[in-house]
Structure formats: structure tokens, C-alpha cells
Amino acid sequence: MNELLTTLNAILASIISPGTAALAIAAIGLNIHFGYTGLLNMGQAGFMLIGAYGFVISITAGLPLIVAVIIALIAATLFALILGIPTLKLRGDYLAIVTISAAEILRMIGRSSLLTSVTGGSNGLTGQSYRGPFTDLSFLGDGQSTLGPFTYDNTGSNGWWVRLVAWSLVAIISLFVFLIMRSPWGRVLRGIREDEDAVRSLGKNVYFYKMQALILGGVLGAVGGIMFVLPASLQADSMGRAMTFFIWTALLLGGAATIFGPILGSIIFFALRLLVQGLAGQFVPTSIMNSQQTEQFSWIMIGIVLMLLVIFRPQGILGDKKELSFNAK
Amino acid sequence: MPSDPTPTGGMTAQGAAAKASIAGVESVPGVAKPDAILTVDNVVRRFGGMTAVDVGHLEVQRGIITALIGPNGAGKTTFFNLITGFDKPSSAAKLIGGPKADEAARSQFNGKSLSGVGAAQVAKRGMVRTFQLTKALSRMTVMENMRLGAKDQPGENLLVSVIKPLWIAREREITAQAEDLLARFKLLDKKDDMAGSLSGGQKKLLEMARALMSEPTMIMLDEPMAGVNPALTQSLLGHIQSLRDDGMTVLFVEHDMHMVRHISDWVVVMAEGKVVAEGPPTTVMEDQAVIDAYLGAHHNTDLGDDALLSDEVAEELAKEVEEEDKRTEGDA
Numbered sequence: 030m031n032e033l034l035t036t037l038n039a040i041l042a043s044i045i046s047p048g049t050a051a052l053a054i055a056a057i058g059l060n061i062h063f064g065y066t067g068l069l070n071m072g073q074a075g076f077m078l079i080g081a082y083g084f085v086i087s088i089t090a091g092l093p094l095i096v097a098v099i100i101a102l103i104a105a106t107l108f109a110l111i112l113g114i115p116t117l118k119l120r121g122d123y124l125a126i127v128t129i130s131a132a133e134i135l136r137m138i139g140r141s142s143l144l145t146s147v148t149g150g151s152n153g154l155t156g157q158s159y160r161g162p163f164t165d166l167s168f169l170g171d172g173q174s175t176l177g178p179f180t181y182d183n184t185g186s187n188g189w190w191v192r193l194v195a196w197s198l199v200a201i202i203s204l205f206v207f208l209i210m211r212s213p214w215g216r217v218l219r220g221i222r223e224d225e226d227a228v229r230s231l232g233k234n235v236y237f238y239k240m241q242a243l244i245l246g247g248v249l250g251a252v253g254g255i256m257f258v259l260p261a262s263l264q265a266d267s268m269g270r271a272m273t274f275f276i277w278t279a280l281l282l283g284g285a286a287t288i289f290g291p292i293l294g295s296i297i298f299f300a301l302r303l304l305v306q307g308l309a310g311q312f313v314p315t316s317i318m319n320s321q322q323t324e325q326f327s328w329i330m331i332g333i334v335l336m337l338l339v340i341f342r343p344q345g346i347l348g349d350k351k352e353l354s355f356n357a358k
Numbered sequence: 359m360p361s362d363p364t365p366t367g368g369m370t371a372q373g374a375a376a377k378a379s380i381a382g383v384e385s386v387p388g389v390a391k392p393d394a395i396l397t398v399d400n401v402v403r404r405f406g407g408m409t410a411v412d413v414g415h416l417e418v419q420r421g422i423i424t425a426l427i428g429p430n431g432a433g434k435t436t437f438f439n440l441i442t443g444f445d446k447p448s449s450a451a452k453l454i455g456g457p458k459a460d461e462a463a464r465s466q467f468n469g470k471s472l473s474g475v476g477a478a479q480v481a482k483r484g485m486v487r488t489f490q491l492t493k494a495l496s497r498m499t500v501m502e503n504m505r506l507g508a509k510d511q512p513g514e515n516l517l518v519s520v521i522k523p524l525w526i527a528r529e530r531e532i533t534a535q536a537e538d539l540l541a542r543f544k545l546l547d548k549k550d551d552m553a554g555s556l557s558g559g560q561k562k563l564l565e566m567a568r569a570l571m572s573e574p575t576m577i578m579l580d581e582p583m584a585g586v587n588p589a590l591t592q593s594l595l596g597h598i599q600s601l602r603d604d605g606m607t608v609l610f611v612e613h614d615m616h617m618v619r620h621i622s623d624w625v626v627v628m629a630e631g632k633v634v635a636e637g638p639p640t641t642v643m644e645d646q647a648v649i650d651a652y653l654g655a656h657h658n659t660d661l662g663d664d665a666l667l668s669d670e671v672a673e674e675l676a677k678e679v680e681e682e683d684k685r686t687e688g689d690a
């Protein structure tokens with residue numbers, strides 16, 4: 030019984046954790062790419078990485094927090110431009126290939142021993158080395174607070190402050206996406222998703238809109254990257270292909286082309302994993318599955334859920350089947 | 359806009375005026391027109407070793423309905439793509455190499471050169487096209503399809519889009535305009551349906567209505583009648599005539615001569631990529647070159663008659679529709 034409570038607690042904690050919020054923000058970015066515009070970005074983790082590195086390196090260089098954030102966002106914009114300029118005029122698959130490779134290249138550079146003095150190489154950088162200016166902004170003070178089942182430091186390294194900021198960002202970004210997607214601008218994006226030649230024939234500069242979408246979603250990826258490393262550490266391998274896969278899973282799980290889909294998907298993604306892992310840990314004897322294996326088992330279950338989803342509910346949990354199912358085309 | 363288009367039958371005053379505007383123009387391929395809205399020169403397009411389009415000189419008269427006809431594979435769609443910026447002529451001028459200046463592809467629309475102008479820009483300048491294979495935006499509603507067609511929408515700018523009051527006025531305007539057009543095309547009761555749920559013929563109508571949302575100067579329709587059921591064909595012909603009567607220039611592709619005869623003021627015939635004849639419909643259809651190049655299979659049909667309206671043809675069409683219905687039922 031105790032263990033079940035622990036599992037339940039872990040699940041509840043994951044729902045409000047800043048890591049979930051970071052994944053949600055990156056998934057909202059991917060939603061702009063794929064859900065609304067139909068762009069196949071297979072390297073969203075690359076945008077997270079560039080945001081995280083842009084931010085952390087600027088902070089360690091002694092720049093003020095706001096400047097560091099701006100630099101991170103500019104870096105993501107440039108990254109999007111570099112990826113988009115040669116590919117957005119071509120067929121969709123080119124962007125997929127280029128983004129997946131570019132994200133890998135970034136990760137390799139990040140973990141390369143040549144850059145150890147800047148990036149910390151494959152060991153990365155500890156959170157303490159760059160978190161200071163962010164926690165200094167906290168108005169929550171020292172000490173701990175309890176809210177329902179949760180007790181955290183008010184500020185601390187991974188306390189209420191980073192949760193407050195991360196989830197406020199999720200809320201603000203969702204509102205922003207809602208506003209732009211109900212507008213004629215969002216309509217052009219959806220048109221491009223359906224048939225870009227048709228949109229072109231109606232006098233819209235498709236390339237320009239796709240570029241805007243790529244940049245906007247990429248910048249959100251960078252924001253997700255910053256939020257991801259703030260309560261933790263910066264380590265290139267934590268934002269690799271697996272991360273891109275998590276973001277896609279969260280988006281498709283929740284429902285692409287919906288406002289709350291990416292958020293719900295991120296929450297369910299973590300909760301489901303913890304649930305499977307917790308239950309397996311409790312009910313399956315260690316002689317059959319040890320704790321390391323239960324974790325792997327939970328990933329297998331995520332994969333199976335994704336497959337079931339593709340088969341039985343291709344539009345995701347919140348998606349409108351008529352509007353978007355990702356098996357279409 | 360005239361609410362009661364006159365299909366096929368008698369000719370409106372505007373129709374007569376349009377015909378009058380090109381009266382006396384010789385029936386010679388590439389002939390000069392008194393008031394050309396579109397002029398193309400040396401437009402060649404090769405696919406590998408095959409020359410799909412090779413048009414030396416062609417002018418399209420302003421304010422009339424010009425039909426572009428020719429057998430399948432004549433290069434009509436490719437020619438459309440080349441004019442509207444969806445494809446580039448093989449004969450386009452290049453920085454290095456390429457054809458000599460006076461042999462390079464040139465085209466002019468409304469007094470401005472179209473060389474190197476992209477598809478979106480061509481549309482913005484007032485030349486809007488539809489596609490032979492319909493491009494309805496399936497997972498958007500009919501109304502959203504229509505709204506997308508309108509130009510000058512402040513809300514299409516990302517920075518403006520966030521603040522609804524900045525674009526809602528224009529949105530209301532275009533919604534009213536869209537309802538008007540949808541009513542004309544008998545699609546108004548479908549406005550909240552997904553465009554993907556429409557029948558093939560309705561999609562054609564939607565695409566045409568959507569193109570009209572931008573209030574173009576010239577509309578280019580690639581086989582607007584294909585797949586549309588005969589009952590609708592009649593009203594579609596009426597719509598096309600009413601566009602001309604509103605002052606629009608219409609260039610449309612069709613390979614069925616009968617349709618063409620009834621509504622076009624001028625006919626251009628393509629075969630194997632070249633313009634082989636042009637002239638008023640009656641003249642062109644008597645042209646031996648046309649009969650040879652284009653009508654091989656139908657040479658026993660009297661092209662000059664009013665076959666479209668005869669019982670025989672109506673029956674034939676009805677049969678085709680029946681078959682079509684059977685086929686779609688089979689699919690369902």
C-alpha cells in the first residue's frame with residue numbers, strides 16, 4: 030500500500046513538475062510546426078539544445094538574465110533560418126532529414142571534448158553554475174511551503190519558483206497560440222498544411238509563412254530547453270533523439286492542432302510512465318523484473334500506447350478527427 | 359453582380375460587346391489583339407527530351423472568354439503552370455548561358471512583365487487560377503476555404519493577428535462576400551462542412567468561388583467542367599459568362615468542344631505543345647488544321663451544331679452521370 034502511495038505521489042508530482050512544463054512548451058512549438066502547418070520537424074530537441082546552450086553560455090559569460098534569454102531566442106531563430114532557407118521550398122521530407130541531422134550535430138558539438146571549457150563536454154554543466162540569476166528573481170523567499178500533497182522549497186534549485194514560472198509560461202504561450210491560430214494568419218498556416226499550391230494560387234507567400242511557423246515553433250522549443258535545464262543540469266545527451274521522440278509522442282497523444290493537446294499529452298506521457306513503472310515495481314517480483322527493467326518496461330508500454338493510438342485514435346485524445354489525424358496523407 | 363446568369367442560350371449585351379471587341383481579328387495563330395491583357399512570347403517547356411509546350415506568340419484579349427482547347431497531353435495545363443508562375447519555362451532568360459535576349463521567354467500581364475514572378479505574386483497581381491485536379495483544402499470548412507481566398511487581410515500578418523479587433527472588420531466583410539458567392543454557387547448550406555466532404559463537382563465549384571474571393575482581373579480555369587454533373591454544368595457555364603459580364607477576363611481549358619462553343623468568344627487550339635489555330639469558335643471548328651490535329655477521333659461529329667443542347671447529348675451525359683454514381687457508390 031505504501032508503495033502505491035509513493036507511485037501516486039510521484040505521478041502527482043510529475044503533473045506539476047517543471048520538466049513536464051518544459052516538454053509541453055516544446056510540444057506546443059512542434060504543434061505549430063506539424064499540427065498547424067504540416068512541417069515535419071524531426072529535431073525539436075535541437076531547438077531545445079540551442080536554447081539551453083544560448084542561455085547558459087550567456088549567463089556564465091556574465092550577461093544579465095534577460096539578455097541571456099534574448100540571445101537564446103535569437104540563436105533559435107538563426108537555427109530555424111539556417112534549416113528553413115534551403116529546405117522550405119522543397120518537399121516536406123527534406124526538412125525532416127535536415128532537422129534530424131542538425132539536431133544530432135548540435136548534440137555532438139555540445140558534448141565534444143574540444144568545447145569542455147564552454148559546454149562542459151559530455152559531462153555537461155551543473156545547474157548551480159547558471160541558475161543563480163534566475164533564482165535571484167524569486168519573490169517567494171526562503172523556506173518551504175506545502176500545497177496539497179506537495180512540499181517544496183519556495184525558491185531553491187527545484188522548488189515552487191521554477192514551477193510557477195514554467196507553468197505561467199505554458200499558460201501565456203497557450204493563450205498566444207490560441208490567439209494567433211484563430212486568426213487569418215493561422216488560417217493561412219492550416220491552408221498550407223492542406224495544400225500549399227492551393228494557398229500559393231490564392232496569392233499568399235507560402236515560403237514566408239512556413240518560415241514564420243518554423244521560427245516561432247523553434248523559439249518555443251528553445252524556451253522549453255531553458256525551462257528544462259533550469260531546475261536540472263545542462264547535458265547534451267538529455268536533449269537528443271529520445272527527447273524529440275518524447276515531444277512527438279506527447280503531441281500525438283494529446284492531439285495535434287489543438288491548444289491543450291500538447292499540454293495534456295505531456296502530462297499523460299510522464300504520468301503513464303510512472304504509473305507503469307510503479308505498478309510493475311510493486312506487483313512484479315524482482316526475480317522477474319528488477320527496477321532497471323521496470324523502467325525499460327515502462328518505455329515499451331509508451332511505445333505500445335503510441336501504436337494503439339495511431340491505430341484507434343489517430344487524432345489524439347483532444348483532436349478533432351475531421352480536422353486532423355496524423356495518418357492522413 | 360448579375361444574379362441571373364443566362365446559360366448557354368441567348369447572348370447578353372456584354373457578351374455581344376465582348377465579341378464585338380475582337381470582331382475583325384484574323385483567325386491566325388499568334389495574331390495581335392486590339393486590347394491584350396496577357397501576352398506571351400517564346401514560352402518553351404521541355405520535360406527531358408519531350409517538348410510539352412512551345413508557344414511562339416500568343417495574346418489574350420481583355421474582357422472576353424477565351425477557351426484553350428486541345429486533346430489530352432497537348433500541354434494546356436503545363437502552359438497554365440508556366441503563365442501563373444507554378445512552373446518555369448525551359449526558355450527562361452538565365453544569367454549565364456540560356457537563350458539570346460530576343461529568344462528568351464517573356465510574358466506580360468496587364469502591362470507588367472511576369473518573367474521570374476512567383477505564383478503568389480502572379481495571383482496578387484490579379485491573375486488567379488484553378489487546378490485541373492481540384493485542390494480543396496479538405497480539413498478546413500468550406501467557409502474557411504473561401505475566406506482564405508480574400509486579399510488585403512490585415513489579420514494575415516502575425517503581429518496583427520494577435521489582436522482580433524484589428525482584423526475583425528475585414529473578416530466580417532469577407533465573410534459576407536463569401537456567403538454571397540457561395541449562394542451563387544449553391545454551396546451556402548455547406549458552408550460549415552469540411553471541404554473534403556464535398557463531391558468532386560462541388561469541389562470544382564468551391565475552388566472557382568474561392569478564386570473569385572480575391573476579385574481577380576483575370577481568372578484561369580483548368581477544366582472547370584470536368585467531373586461536374588450535367589445539371590451543374592449548365593449553371594457553371596452561366597457563371598463563367600456572368601464573370602465576363604462583370605468585366606473579368608476568363609481563360610479556360612476544356613477539351614470538350616461542345617461546351618466551348620456555347621460560351622467562348624475566342625478559341626485557342628493547342629496540339630503537341632503548339633498553338634495550331636485560334637479564332638472565333640465557329641471559324642476555328644471548321645479549320646482543317648484543328649480537325650486534323652485535334653479531332654482525329656471525332657471527325658464524324660458536326661462541331662458547329664448545337665449538340666450540347668440536343669436530346670442525344672443530354673442522354674449521353676445522363677448515362678455518364680449514372681455510371682459515375684454507380685462507381686462512387688461502389689467506392690462507398
Ligand SMILES: Nc1ncnc2c1ncn2[C@@H]1O[C@H](COP(=O)(O)OP(=O)(O)O)[C@@H](O)[C@H]1O
Binds near residue numbers: 410428430435
Ligand atoms: N511534371 C512533368 N514531368 C514530365 N512530363 C510532364 C510533366 N507535366 C506534364 N508532362 C507531359 O507534358 C505533356 C503535356 O501535359 P499537360 O500539360 O498536362 O497536357 P493537357 O493539360 O493539355 O492535357 C504530357 O505529355 C505530359 O505527360
Ligand SMILES: [Mg+2]
Binds near residue numbers: 434435436490
Ligand atoms: Mg490538363
